[in-house]
Amino acid sequence: MNRVLLIHGSPRGERSHSRRLAEGFVQRYLEARPGAALRRRELGRAWVPAVSEAWVAAAFHPISTPRPPHMQADLALSDELIDELLGHDLLVISTPMYNFSVPSGLKAWVDQVVRFHRTVDMLMQDGALTYRPLVHGKRALIVTTRGGHGFGPGGDNEAMNHADPWLRTALGFIGIEDVQVVAAEGDEDNAEVFAAEYARAEAELAALATGW
Numbered sequence: 001m002n003r004v005l006l007i008h009g010s011p012r013g014e015r016s017h018s019r020r021l022a023e024g025f026v027q028r029y030l031e032a033r034p035g036a037a038l039r040r041r042e043l044g045r046a047w048v049p050a051v052s053e054a055w056v057a058a059a060f061h062p063i064s065t066p067r068p069p070h071m072q073a074d075l076a077l078s079d080e081l082i083d084e085l086l087g088h089d090l091l092v093i094s095t096p097m098y099n100f101s102v103p104s105g106l107k108a109w110v111d112q113v114v115r116f117h118r119t120v121d122m123l124m125q126d127g128a129l130t131y132r133p134l135v136h137g138k139r140a141l142i143v144t145t146r147g148g149h150g151f152g153p154g155g156d157n158e159a160m161n162h163a164d165p166w167l168r169t170a171l172g173f174i175g176i177e178d179v180q181v182v183a184a185e186g187d188e189d190n191a192e193v194f195a196a197e198y199a200r201a202e203a204e205l206a207a208l209a210t211g212w
């Protein structure tokens, strides 16, 4: 797990809690593994477009027929993002919860990288439609922060959390099933409570950075 792709979903820079936590993890992770390499992909402060009608037509073009150049151009960014994902072993995603889900840049990235014949295949088996993931041998870490409370496993608001559980589903769909989630909750609440929560998440990440 020596090639790390760090993806930031928050539009905030230094003030972003999820970004700071993930950067701290990566720093420790790289210190513990001399020779490991890091690449960053910015989704919160840079524009990744939503998929378009032309994108959908190109992505679902019959595999038996070569894509014309304009379709190749429509998928160029998607290809770049998929190549980047496939070229790394550990995917670290930092993201806030936004309206019970993730910021739109991160959603757009997922739509760009979950693609038939590149990261997942769709096939008929015994008359039934099945999906076969095409991404192998990778791990992911989701570092997330939330303004409110109770969105984690067993929490009162767990059913409203469509952020990290959804990300886990989308990553699993393409074959990334070894996924850890570290969350800190309550930054819109009492500062002291959040400081303790942040410190707990930091400690969890520090243990993962050396022991994972």
Ligand SMILES: Cc1cc2nc3c(=O)[nH]c(=O)nc-3n(C[C@H](O)[C@H](O)[C@H](O)COP(=O)(O)O)c2cc1C
Residues within 6 Å of the ligand: 010, 011, 012, 015, 016, 017, 018, 019, 095, 096, 097, 098, 099, 100, 101, 145, 146, 147, 148, 149, 187, 188
């Ligand atoms: C547009 C927007 C939507 C948000 N929606 C939620 C939400 O649904 N649930 C929640 O607990 N916090 C929500 N928050 C608060 C953020 O999740 C929280 O402040 C988070 O820690 C911000 O992450 P960052 O510091 O990495 O930017 C929202 C914040 C913004 C700006």
